Amino acid sequence: MKPLDWLDQRTGYRKLAHEVLFENVPGGARWRYVWGSTLVFCFVLQVITGIALWFAYSPSSQTAWESVYYIQHEMWGGWFLRGLHHYTAQAMTVLLAVHLMQVVIDGAYKAPREFNFWSGIFLLCLTLGLSLTGYLLPWDQKGYWATRVATNILAITPFVGPELQQLVVGGADYGHHTLTRFFALHAGVIPGAIILFIVAHIYFFRRHGLTPKEPRRRPDAAFWPDQVLRDAVACLAVLAVVVFLVVRNRGAELGAPADPSEPFPAARPEWYFLFLFEFLKYFPGGTEVWGAIVIPGLLMALLAAMPFIGNWRLGHRFNVAFLWIVLAGSGWLTWLALAEDRANPDHAIAVAAAQREAQRVVELARSPAGIPATGAVTLLRQDPLTQGPKLFARHCASCHRFDGHDGLGGQPKDAASAADLKGFASREWLAGLLDPARVATPHYFGGTKFKNGKMVKYVREDVAEYGPEDRKLLEFTIAALSAEAGLKAQRDIDRRDEALIVQGREALVGPRMNCADCHVFRGTGDAVGPELTGYGSREWLVAFIGNAAHPRFYGERNDRMPLFGEDKVITPGELGLIVDWLRGEWFVPPPAATR
Amino acid sequence: MEPHPPPPAPARRNFLAQAAAAVIGAITLVIPAASGLLVLLDPLRRKPAGGGAVFVANLAAVPAGGEPRKFPVLATRVDAWNRTPDVPVGAVYLQRLPDGGVRALNVACPHAGCFVDYKAARDNFHCPCHNSSFALDGRVLDPKSPSPRPLDSLETEVRGGTEVWVRFRNFRAGVHEKIPV
Structure with missing residues (x-):
């Protein structure tokens, strides 16, 4: 016996292969029959890429984002793998809609193919379930907040809502068990169910055969090879589109790690759920259950009833019209949602901020310190560049400005009544302070009670009359005072001007500049105004913001500056973040070439 | 065969x-x-941790003019097997009241749980997700707002005349009644 005959005798593979490949295609192969095959292809692709991702993914609130970051930014081709998985999921949603439309338009849902249709509807729901659960797994801000909204909507389900939500979330709050559950659903339960239903779907399909599109233009033919070729070309086209999207967008987006205390105004669901999101805006308080559950439920019920409706005289036309209307309505709502966000400047700011944080956390994760065991969320919480502007806006911007805004680019309600702190203690900033034209503007003392004080008077009267030699000396003095801060941005010029700075230090307490008349500098002078030793250094700023009314600074003459440290308005940690941000002290990644 | x-x-x-x-x-x-x-x-059977009063901010940090200011609420966060003290578990808007007290509103929108924003220009709260808007005292402003109830106010206490303590909790989203979760 030949080996292949032996194999066939033992396994019966020839009959099976014949059954699979020589299904009759009435009217011959056609392009319109390819959609089901492209969906199977997408599912197989998702299983392959998903299993590969599984090998590197770790579902917990301290490791989910971190492991996805590692896949995306550190592992060989990780960005491409994740991109394939991400965009194929989107392609699948589109293909599901196309397949459904083709089946309904061609009347393939009618008797005796009810079970074929219903198993298909169920597969559609399962695939959407894969999207919903997969969206959370990277545990980034986007997935986290979208899932919070989605599970809160689940909670309004009549009778069992809150319990259902608690079961899905895995407890009273979002965390480890939300991820373990979503992951088990995403990688185990739902794909398993999909495999079962695909088998059933194809079994029902084979049992009743393909529904030919009339008129049949050609004689019947076998599935192999003409239809298989068309299917293969269609799958290749789908793959090409997906790969194009992956390469163009450099893979799938990964936002900043989820932070339950950090709001995310840019929260939007994946684009194919946008119509539902928009739909909910039209249901005033308490009627949400209609928009989120009752109406979508009725639409699904109507969809499932199509095989029966199709038996009536005008039933088929009704079904086709109904589907077109639902599709057009969803498209319209999606467009409305996008248009509203485009017209909303707050949304643009929120999206930009989200992108900035997403980029920043990657820089920090790649810094020599890396990601601590507490997770990447601590990287952003302890980053002056990220937290400084927020803390400034919250605590400082009611009086101060930073480059004319509140630190985050917004404008507070009240006009500035204290100095603009961008570049505080830099040469440039000090040169402005010592400029007779600028010292009394709101940028410096203009909004404070020192507007008519000694310092302003000194600048406007004495400095205004400086001759060229004194100006030179003033320049040295500024360089010396600015060098006290030890600013990172001035490290090079401070080193370059070392000799000049030594002269400036002498001038500071010397008879011409005579700062020591009112300020203490390195042990010399009278403590009327703030001390100038270490002016603008980290220690000086922490002490100053902590207690501006200390005799070392303004003493009793302090003008409205809250005693942030002394009165515990902010914590020492927050104070340090504000100071480091003002001083420009944060991690800067080295240029790409030296990494 | x-x-x-x-x-x-x-x-x-x-x-x-x-x-x-x-x-x-x-x-x-x-x-x-x-x-x-x-x-x-x-x-x-899992219950959320907390529910006790926690220190949120010093009274000095709350603007005197009655303008709301957002503060993170630090408490012990229990996430299944992890117990982490002093981490943000949520946030509140604090406002000084004319009678010397402090009002605390949970920042989570009662509709679907997004965080509302205080809009200084309009002097109200706005939810960036489904456009609910709220007055400074938490009332629903626009009747078309999807939120079923006002922003959730929380019990506050000013201890020693300087420290604002808040009994922080979250409430079930999407329903008229204020039901703690």
Whole structure:
């Protein structure tokens, strides 16, 4: 016996292969029959890429984002793998809609193919379930907040809502068990169910055969090879589109790690759920259950009833019209949602901020310190560049400005009544302070009670009359005072001007500049105004913001500056973040070439 | 493939064997299924941590003019097997009241749980997700807002005249009543 005959005798593979490949295609192969095959292809692709991702993914609130970051930014081709998985999921949603439309338009849902249709509807729901659960797994801000909204909507389900939500979330709050559950659903339960239903779907399909599109233009033919070729070309086209999207967008987006205390105004669901999101805006308080559950439920019920409706005289036309209307309505709502966000400047700011944080956390994760065991969320919480502007806006911007805004680019309600702190203690900033034209503007003392004080008077009267030699000396003095801060941005010029700075230090307490008349500098002078030793250094700023009314600074003459440290308005940690941000002290990644 | 010989028809006296097979089959499935279900249902008995008053901010940090300011609420966060003290578990808007007290509003929108924003220009709260808007005291402003109830106010206490303590909790989203979760 030949080996292949032996194999066939033992396994019966020839009959099976014949059954699979020589299904009759009435009217011959056609392009319109390819959609089901492209969906199977997408599912197989998702299983392959998903299993590969599984090998590197770790579902917990301290490791989910971190492991996805590692896949995306550190592992060989990780960005491409994740991109394939991400965009194929989107392609699948589109293909599901196309397949459904083709089946309904061609009347393939009618008797005796009810079970074929219903198993298909169920597969559609399962695939959407894969999207919903997969969206959370990277545990980034986007997935986290979208899932919070989605599970809160689940909670309004009549009778069992809150319990259902608690079961899905895995407890009273979002965390480890939300991820373990979503992951088990995403990688185990739902794909398993999909495999079962695909088998059933194809079994029902084979049992009743393909529904030919009339008129049949050609004689019947076998599935192999003409239809298989068309299917293969269609799958290749789908793959090409997906790969194009992956390469163009450099893979799938990964936002900043989820932070339950950090709001995310840019929260939007994946684009194919946008119509539902928009739909909910039209249901005033308490009627949400209609928009989120009752109406979508009725639409699904109507969809499932199509095989029966199709038996009536005008039933088929009704079904086709109904589907077109639902599709057009969803498209319209999606467009409305996008248009509203485009017209909303707050949304643009929120999206930009989200992108900035997403980029920043990657820089920090790649810094020599890396990601601590507490997770990447601590990287952003302890980053002056990220937290400084927020803390400034919250605590400082009611009086101060930073480059004319509140630190985050917004404008507070009240006009500035204290100095603009961008570049505080830099040469440039000090040169402005010592400029007779600028010292009394709101940028410096203009909004404070020192507007008519000694310092302003000194600048406007004495400095205004400086001759060229004194100006030179003033320049040295500024360089010396600015060098006290030890600013990172001035490290090079401070080193370059070392000799000049030594002269400036002498001038500071010397008879011409005579700062020591009112300020203490390195042990010399009278403590009327703030001390100038270490002016603008980290220690000086922490002490100053902590207690501006200390005799070392303004003493009793302090003008409205809250005693942030002394009165515990902010914590020492927050104070340090504000100071480091003002001083420009944060991690800067080295240029790409030296990494 | 050789055809299988057809099995003989079961005799009536085999009823006992059939019943026993069904019962034993069921038992072998019930035990693993029930033990799995039990663990699956475990989250239903988990209660959120906290509910006690926590220190949120110093009174000096709350603007004197009555303008709301957002503060993170630091508390012990319990996430299944992890217990982390002093981490943000949520946020509140604090406002000084004319009578010297402090009002605290949970920042979570009662509609679907997004965080509302204080809009200084309009002097109200706005939810960036589904456009609910709220007055400074938390009332729903626009009747078309999807939020079913005002922003959730929280009990506050000013201790020693300087420290604002808040009994922080979250409430069920999407319903008229304010039900703690």
